[in-house]
Amino acid sequence: MPADAASRTPPTPDRALGAVPSAGLRLPSWLVTLTMLLPTYAWLTLAILLPLGAMLSFSFMTATPLGKKEVAFTFKHYRAFIDQPYLIGVAWTSLLIGLWTTFLCAVVGFFTALALARATAGRLRETLLILVILPFWTNGLVRVFSWTMVIREGGFLDLLARSVWPDAPSLGFLYSLPAIILGLVHGYLPYMVLTCYIALVTIDDSILEAAESLGARKWTVLWRIIVPMAAPGLISGSVLIFVPVIGAFMEPRILGGPRGVTLGTVIEEQFTQAFNWPLGAALSFTILALVLGIFATFSGVLRRSSSL
Amino acid sequence: MTAVDVTAIAKSYGKVEVLSDITTHFPEGSFTSLLGPSGSGKTTLLRIIAGFVIPDTGRVTIGERDVTRVPVWARNIGMVFQSYALFPHMSVADNVAFGLAQRGVKGEPARREVQRALDMVHLGGFGTRKPKQLSGGQQQRVALARAIVTRPSVLLLDEPLSALDRRLRQEMQVELLRIQRESGLTTIFVTHDQEEALTLSDKVAILDRGRIVQIGAPTEVYERPRTRFAAEFLGDTNFFTGTVADGRVSLRNGMRIATASPLPANGAPVTLAVRPEKITVATRDAAPEDGLTNRVEGAIIASLYSGTALTYEVDAAGQRFKIFAQNRDARPLARGDEVTLSWSPDHTVPIEDAP
Numbered sequence: 001m002p003a004d005a006a007s008r009t010p011p012t013p014d015r016a017l018g019a020v021p022s023a024g025l026r027l028p029s030w031l032v033t034l035t036m037l038l039p040t041y042a043w044l045t046l047a048i049l050l051p052l053g054a055m056l057s058f059s060f061m062t063a064t065p066l067g068k069k070e071v072a073f074t075f076k077h078y079r080a081f082i083d084q085p086y087l088i089g090v091a092w093t094s095l096l097i098g099l100w101t102t103f104l105c106a107v108v109g110f111f112t113a114l115a116l117a118r119a120t121a122g123r124l125r126e127t128l129l130i131l132v133i134l135p136f137w138t139n140g141l142v143r144v145f146s147w148t149m150v151i152r153e154g155g156f157l158d159l160l161a162r163s164v165w166p167d168a169p170s171l172g173f174l175y176s177l178p179a180i181i182l183g184l185v186h187g188y189l190p191y192m193v194l195t196c197y198i199a200l201v202t203i204d205d206s207i208l209e210a211a212e213s214l215g216a217r218k219w220t221v222l223w224r225i226i227v228p229m230a231a232p233g234l235i236s237g238s239v240l241i242f243v244p245v246i247g248a249f250m251e252p253r254i255l256g257g258p259r260g261v262t263l264g265t266v267i268e269e270q271f272t273q274a275f276n277w278p279l280g281a282a283l284s285f286t287i288l289a290l291v292l293g294i295f296a297t298f299s300g301v302l303r304r305s306s307s308l
Numbered sequence: 309m310t311a312v313d314v315t316a317i318a319k320s321y322g323k324v325e326v327l328s329d330i331t332t333h334f335p336e337g338s339f340t341s342l343l344g345p346s347g348s349g350k351t352t353l354l355r356i357i358a359g360f361v362i363p364d365t366g367r368v369t370i371g372e373r374d375v376t377r378v379p380v381w382a383r384n385i386g387m388v389f390q391s392y393a394l395f396p397h398m399s400v401a402d403n404v405a406f407g408l409a410q411r412g413v414k415g416e417p418a419r420r421e422v423q424r425a426l427d428m429v430h431l432g433g434f435g436t437r438k439p440k441q442l443s444g445g446q447q448q449r450v451a452l453a454r455a456i457v458t459r460p461s462v463l464l465l466d467e468p469l470s471a472l473d474r475r476l477r478q479e480m481q482v483e484l485l486r487i488q489r490e491s492g493l494t495t496i497f498v499t500h501d502q503e504e505a506l507t508l509s510d511k512v513a514i515l516d517r518g519r520i521v522q523i524g525a526p527t528e529v530y531e532r533p534r535t536r537f538a539a540e541f542l543g544d545t546n547f548f549t550g551t552v553a554d555g556r557v558s559l560r561n562g563m564r565i566a567t568a569s570p571l572p573a574n575g576a577p578v579t580l581a582v583r584p585e586k587i588t589v590a591t592r593d594a595a596p597e598d599g600l601t602n603r604v605e606g607a608i609i610a611s612l613y614s615g616t617a618l619t620y621e622v623d624a625a626g627q628r629f630k631i632f633a634q635n636r637d638a639r640p641l642a643r644g645d646e647v648t649l650s651w652s653p654d655h656t657v658p659i660e661d662a663p
Contacts, residue, residue, distance in 0.1 A: 140392035209360060212380040214458065215410030224406075228397045
């Protein structure tokens with residue numbers, strides 16, 4: 001009987017305590033912490049704070065400082081949304097693309113992760129997980145261009161449709177919002193699958209069985225138990241996707257064509273074509289403020305689910 | 309309150325037969341333990357009654373209702389898991405209220421029921437806490453409250469005390485028994501701990517390789533084990549193998565042992581079992597006790613001291629005996645001491661299966 005056997009064993013001395021070396025080099029702990037943090041902070045300063053600081057100062061200038069024009073201090077670029085009202089429409093498009101992409105990634109990614117975590121095991125699970133992450137390993141430009149081949153008029157999608165029904169009208173939807181969203185969902189879905197998967201595999205089977213034994217049907221188990229318990233994964237996945245998608249310019253440019261005017265493409269144009277860095281910088285910071293504003297609004301939700 | 313019946317249940321996974329032809333009755337309001345080593349099929353049987361596993365053949369009825377094909381959520385069961393399985397994102401009260409909500413009980417009536425259930429497990433003031441703020445024992449009591457608050461037809465316990473330490477486990481055994489008696493729920497309890505099974509149950513079912521080898525009251529299965537497996541799994545046993553001769557069993561070393569149980573015809577091979585604590589060990593010069601008519605002489609070959617009790621190993625003409633004795637004598641017997649062993653024919657039980 002294991003319990004009896006355990007109670008008969010004499011207490012063993014605590015080896016963990018005895019193993020601490022009494023001699024040897026001892027550095028003060030604050031120094032150790034500082035040494036370990038230094039490379040990270042040095043890199044952060046170099047790679048993020050400096051460029052960001054430069055951009056912030058650009059955004060208050062009347063002209064790009066590399067040109068011959070006189071440079072003066074101004075707030076006018078931050079009034080762009082008022083001076084150029086079409087930007088509000090552009091921002092709305094970006095927001096719409098961001099919300100739709102995040103929403104679709106959440107729905108598809110969550111159920112993919114659920115299937116991976118609950119319905120598969122062992123080698124099959126590993127293989128499927130790698131297939132899901134595959135878009136990460138392909139060049140983004142190749143990935144986006146391959147979609148143009150599929151969804152343009154007379155593309156693979158139409159070929160497929162016409163092989164079933166020869167007189168089918170064209171299903172091509174290249175150069176539209178759905179095309180942009182399709183490309184973005186394809187590229188960013190792995191983030192959602194991974195964050196949800198990590199949240200879902202930690203749910204003990206017996207918790208779901210307990211819910212079922214108490215009378216909950218599959219849908220109730222899903223909504224009352226699985227989704228709330230996977231919320232941290234859904235939220236971090238949404239943050240990881242929403243932020244870059246708002247500023248994305250490659251997918252809107254290639255898949256959106258004339259319809260693909262977003263904040264991302266407008267900003268990109270300021271830097272690459274219009275040579276109006278201050279406006280580009282000011283727009284970038286406006287987006288940053290917008291995104292931070294959205295997260296501040298929902299931070300309560302974030303905190304509650306992370307305290308789980 | 310309902311009786312539960314399983315009839316001719318069989319279950320295989322591929323070529324591995326986990327349960328074969330299980331038929332048994334769990335009377336209304338009874339506390340039955342399914343006891344067996346890991347792999348004996350006891351958990352599978354519980355999961356079949358719960359509905360998590362569908363048997364290949366056979367029938368499960370809860371009360372009058374055939375539930376063999378009924379999904380888990382519609383069976384009206386209460387279940388407690390070894391890992392507690394509380395919902396970590398809900399408060400203790402919400403955990404307990406979950407089953408009520410599924411049955412459409414909400415608002416004030418639900419709140420009252422939850423409070424009553426939490427009071428029953430002495431956690432009345434813990435409703436607003438989160439599960440992870442509770443100790444293991446408290447969490448398991450919440451799980452128990454959650455399982456009984458819906459007044460299920462049957463309470464299923466899957467090794468609920470195994471994750472607790474020894475002292476807490478004993479406390480919880482008392483609690484569990486009290487709550488089961490108060491609620492009057494038909495209870496089926498899976499355990500691999502024989503002592504726990506004997507302490508708690510009205511009936512103990514011993515499972516071995518997918519079959520129930522014996523089922524009965526704790527005293528019955530302990531005192532009169534029917535098979536070698538049942539005798540060995542439920543405590544220690546001394547076995548003697550011999551042939552029937554004139555109402556006694558004669559061993560190869562010439563010993564003749566009497567039993568109060570009926571024996572087969574002369575010449576038939578038979579195995580007898582005697583529990584180690586039923587044998588009295590005394591020095592040769594001690595006066596014989598009444599009724600202990602089986603007497604053999606031997607010598608102590610090992611003596612183990614464990615405070616309240618002593619375990620002796622005795623050799624008697626080549627036959628080894630294991631004996632548990634209370635620590636009562638002035639001086640424990642030591643290796644080499646010449647002793648007389650005596651025990652009653654009433655405690656000498658023939659084992660059904662062959663040696």
